[in-house]
Amino acid sequence: MADFKVPELTGEIITPKVTLGATSGIKPFPANAELMGKVGFPAEKSADWKVKFLAKMGDILKKYKSVRVFLDICVRCGACTDKCHYYLSTGDPRNMPVYRQELMRSVYRKYFTTSGKLFGGLAAARELSDELLEEWITYFYQCSECRRCSVFCPYGIDTAEITMAAREILDSIGIGSKYNLAIINKAETIGNNLGMPGPALRNTLDFVEEEIQEKTGVDVKLPLDVEGADILLVTPSADFFAEPHIFSLEGYAKVFHQAGVSWTLSSHASEGGNFGMFIGNYNHMKTINKRIWDAARDLKVKRVIAGECGHAWRVLYSFSNTLNGPFDFLDPNYNVPQHICDYTLDLVKKGAIKLDKTANDDFSVTFHDSCNVARASRIGNEPGGQFTIPRELINAACNKFVDMAEETIGERTFCCGGGGGVLTDELIEVRVKGAMPRMQALKRVKDSNGVNFFALICAICKAQFTKIFPYYGIEMEEVGGIHQLVGNAIVLGAKEGV
Amino acid sequence: MPTMEFEGKTYEVDEEGYLMDWSLWNEGIAAEMAKQDNLELSDAHWEVIRFLRDYFEKYQIAPMIKILTKELAKKYGKEKGNTKYLYELYPAGPAKQACRYAGLPKPTGCV
Amino acid sequence: MNGLSSVFNLLAYIAAAVFVLGFLNKVVLYFKTPSPLKIPTTPAPKTSMGVVVRLIPEVLFFRSLLKGGITEKILWLGGWVFHVCFLLIVLRHLRFFTYPVPECIMFFQQIGIWAGLVFPLALLILIVRRFLNDRLATITLFADYFVLGLIIAIGSTGLLLKYFARTNLVDVKAFILGLLTLSPVQLPDSPMFLIHFSLVLILLVYFPFSKLMHAWGILISPTRAQVDNPREVRHVTPWA
Structure with a gap:
């Protein structure tokens, strides 16, 4: 049925080891030029995309307190690292909320902070590049904006806000998701x-x-x-x-x-x-x-x-x-x-x-x-x-x-794996895997209560x-x-x- | 843009093989798509395809599954008027497979 | 006053200014940056008073961390003990900043010493966990080790001053009060004090430009500080 390994239903949710690049190949289909135009975005990535990128990012930093504050105050304590259903099921570190955010935070440091401008790599500042862009397209569409991370974060940092900002920036330079924009x-x-x-x-x-x-x-x-x-x-x-x-x-x-x-x-x-x-x-x-x-x-x-x-x-x-x-x-x-x-x-x-x-x-x-x-x-x-x-x-x-296990319901509920604009067939692997924590919790009540x-x-x-x-x-x-x-x-x- | 070759003509299709322009469709294309999936199209398959085409021409959208299964029930009897039978005909799913063979765009949304 | 003293008096003023202005600058920046939409993480309180009630345990007890698993429990222990010790140590240090010393500050003298001894242990937990856990090792940046190292160095030099490289406290106090009263005097004659003091200045300068701004952020994070009343009160911002 699937050309990837479907997680086994054991009833247990076990935090996996970090596996670099485990889902690095899974991306949404791009919206074509016609569709981009219909929804008012640039038809395609232009030669001066970096200028547009930074202009949009600067604009968002002025308009959204959430993005500005969240980019500044994360202490990388790691409380969120095992809370995302996509990390729990794939082990890809970019699916750890803090490390997903790092894709944006590193750019923020490079172009919008003094330390990043002065110290560059030492301050974990990253220059814009095609490679970075690919990572953005990949991992900001492997976030279902479910906000589970924000429940456990000591400062309530919500990756959904970062993901939304990232997608807005991508759209503004001519890179959109076909599924979302067609809808x-x-x-x-x-x-x-x-x-x-x-x-x-x-x-x-x-x-x-x-x-x-x-x-x-x-x-x-x-x-x-x-x-x-x-x-x-x-x-x-x-x-x-x-x-x-x-x-x-x-x-x-x-x-x-x-x-x-x-x-x-x-x-x-x-x-x-x-x-x-x-x-x-x-x-x-x-x-x-x-x-x-x-x-x-x-x-x-x-x-x-x-x-x-x-x-x-x-x-x-x-x-x-x-x-x-x-x-x-x-x-x-x-x-x-x-x-x-x-x-x-x-x-x-x-x-x-x-x-x-x-x-x-x-x-x-x-x-x-x-x-x-x-x-x-x-x-x-x-x-x-x-x-x-x-x-x-x-x-x-x-x-x-x-009810299913308490740590999987209420404010700590697990996403279905398909929310936030991810419900499209080309992302089926992350969707199937992302459902794993919920499926394990379901498995337990199936076994105990039929x-x-x-x-x-x-x-x-x-x-x-x-x-x-x-x-x-x-x-x-x-x-x-x-x-x-x-x-x-x-x-x-x-x-x-x- | 990916394409599909059929009888010397080139048709534009999307990433998943759906015809970009539904009006260019003909029965040969459906047969060709099925051949590539190693699927033999029976009368029942064709019934589904034709119903989808008719409905789409009338309403600019594919019908919901229930409408389709009810139509099958009318044609082939109650025991075949269900989603299960539809999946027997089109194992990859009616939206994914039948709509594609019928040259219709893939339904979008939370479906 | 010798040249070195002049330099350090000047540096102290610069560091204090950078800290205060830098911090205020961020406070104003955050204040001026609008929240276009209501985004409290729910369930959330329906009133401003409720938000205060929500934030108190977050600030005092790092409540959200306690929702996590064993990794967060360890983090909580290290982090909470570290912050409390830091506070007690700062309170103890106030005796160098006041004359006469208020009674309440005297209360923190002994407890401040204990805090100073526990302090490096808590920091050790915070550092070691970053090595031992593969997820933490992946996300940890140089900046994280830098600031932990800096604070450990401040704590250790403080302990050395207390127990091994004792310095003349009268000189120390005179120096600090000199700074505060804008009538600078000679540095205490103690290399260890100089190191301790320099490290503190570095921390002050570093603070507003770093993740340490979480100290303010925790109070204004929109997901925690917003009231859950979008239907009753129309939330509007100028740009939106």
Whole structure:
């Protein structure tokens, strides 16, 4: 199946020995000149690339406190060195967060610090070169921006900030990732990462309606572009296309239906995801995010609810207000925006919907905290709600739930291995290996509790694990969203006493 | 840019062998791609390819898997209307293999 | 005053100025560099008061290090003991900077001695771990050994002054107070003191241009110092 060695599932996560260059050959496909032009970057690397490189880097140092401070204050204590899933699974030292950052820090010393200018190599300052550039392209696309390193760093240094800055610099000199930029272009021109036009979306929604009708006999609607609806649902476009994503879409629709609220999807904002974040480009992030709030305004909705997507939730929760706010046209009595798990759990607690747990009795469930939800945002109104609310909802929807080992969940959760713009086939080796720590933790609860349903609230995680599970000998059908469980358990039809 | 030779003509393809211009496609190209993968195209294979082409022409995107499997069920009966059967036909996956043979671009996003 | 004394008085002023201005320069630079987006590592506090509560154990007990494994536990031991000893030693040294010496500083005299003795051991842990662990060996730079070596040298010369190359403390105090009152006097007649003092000046000059700025960075790192309230309060920066 693979032309590389898939890690063995033992249930143990063992820190490997340093192996120089273990993943040095794995790079993303470059975006071609046409695509670069479409998203507003230089078509290709020019002769004066070093000038552009340093200009962009200088600009970022002025604009981002995170980058400036993080480059200065790292003491190389090594606390992060065994925290990255890519290091743990490959042993390539450039996958140690501090050593990944060193790729940028060495350039910073050379061109932006006194000591680097004076002492050069002795101060570990590195000159720009084609060789260095290749290392940047390689290793800044082997970071999934998951922020796990920042949890353990005594100063909270977040490699994601460095990776985003590095990708922004690469883009600005004409070196882009095909996968990320193609998606950004589709999101900005068509409205979603898939490039699914409105009529195709409607056709798909019709199909989902038919499916629900066939399975349940209930007429559940998936409205599109309905002006005056109360709720706009923004969800990753994978929910309209891939499995198991689509089953969560069925789940959301059933919840809205049974709650009796008016809701709508938008063809203009048919995407929750925002790959502008992955490449550290403020303007793209803003442009993509704007579609959502324009749609909310145009459709005159009162609330915006976000579907199961990790980084979408980070952008919507943490950045939206800054990028495109304020949202004073929405109902201030609800969180703006609100996470679908927060919304559904609230309905369950109020008794507005009923869940029949026995519908999921075939499943023994565990929950994977997705990094952007766990470490870069919050669900609900209390810190840590991103951990408790999804678990409460799962427990409301099924009888058998067990958590994976404590050091692999919550704020210390391991990335799926495909986040942050890495979910592309040419990087399959680092994706499969990067999933290793999570797979080991899963293996343990599979052995101890017979877990056969791996619940998630992130489209990237779903796509990644669906693809990765078979490499580890696990059925891809074991991956699914929380709202897939909710969709199975929800009691449709006449309500009692509500 | 990588290319693919077929019947004396040169076609531009991307790094993974997807046709750059879907409108240049013809059935011979699909057969040629399959030949290179040592895969014999049966009627069922062709059914998938034609359905993908029709859907793409209508909607400018490949259909989601479920729509495709349902179509197979209509044509070949319930027991063949599932993802498993689709993977039997196209072991590398419907997106990776069937879309490529059909000359369609690879679906992007979190899929 | 002899020539050497003049030179050292001058160097001391230069070093102090470089340290203070260099440090302030970084503080201002960090202050002026905006955070365009809200990026606290969550779960994070919802209020500024909560951020203070989050930072206190980070500063006093290096809390995040304790989340790690055995390597970080060893690092914690070496690092925490080192920092505490450093603080106690500095407090002990304040008696050379004050006249009359406040009561509270007298309290640190004995404990400062103990700290001085433990100090090199803690530093030894910090150095040795960089050799023994292959990941640390890979990431360690010359600068890391340089600063550890420098501080060990400062600590050792201090101990030598205390126990073996004893110098006239009255002269030392007169010299320091002379510097502080801007009325420089003769250097104490002690080569060991001269070495100890020079090393401290090097540390002061090195500080603002090095990773030692983590001393300030820990307080303003956006992932730790930001409030988690992006939905309630619109965070804006001029450029964004």
